[in-house]
Amino acid sequence: MSKRRVLIAIDGSEDSRRAFNFYLDQIHNDGNTALLIHISETPNLPVFTFKTGLKLPVEEWTKILTDKVRKAQSIEKDYEAILVQKKIKYKILSGETFASPGEGIVRLAEKEDVSLIVLGRRGLGNWAKKLVGSVSEFVMRNSPCDTLIIPR
Incomplete structure (x- = not known):
């Protein structure tokens, strides 16, 4: 059995739960280390005016x-x-701030020398993807290692 460091993106959604469970049921072996990452999107804060x-x-x-x-x-x-x-x-990766969840996943995968990234896919339609992009698509295109995207 080879020892692997597997990064699993979690966010509280059913999609990330499905990816986590897929890792547990289909990928994990005793030599692996599961690296959990939760990157919150920057919240919208109330604004103020000079008035x-x-x-x-x-x-x-x-x-x-x-x-x-x-x-x-x-x-x-x-x-x-x-x-x-x-x-x-396991290891929980937290405490760092990134411009976007996708960027955070990719940068921490590089930093932690992971061999696989596992994440869920929200299943945005084409129009929504064009407007806001997709975390899974960003990770897939920029990942330093193999990436497994678990569909809905």
């Missing part, structure tokens, strides 16, 4: 960011509990 004076909506910003961090921690703990219960060697 309101320079009263910044700091409390709103703090609440939004705190909620975002709590949600990310909850998602990570959920997946971590499964890996611990199954006695799978």
Whole structure:
């Protein structure tokens, strides 16, 4: 059995859960290390204008960011509990900020020298992909290693 470092992108969606389960059921072996990554998209924060004076909506910003961090921690703990219960060697990659989830996945795959990236695919239509792009498509085109995209 070869030892592999496999990066699994998680975000709390059914698509990422399906990718995670596919890894567990079809790919994992005892020599592997599962590297979990959750990259939150930058939240939309309330804006201010000079008409309101320079009263910044700091409390709103703090609440939004705190909620975002709590949600990310909850998602990570959920997946971590499964890996611990199954006695799978793992590492959670967090704490870094990236311009987009796709960029973060690719950069951390390079940094962590992974041999495989596993991620779910949301299944955006052609129009939506043209407008906003696709994380899975970005990763597939820019990945430093093999990439497995689990469809819906």
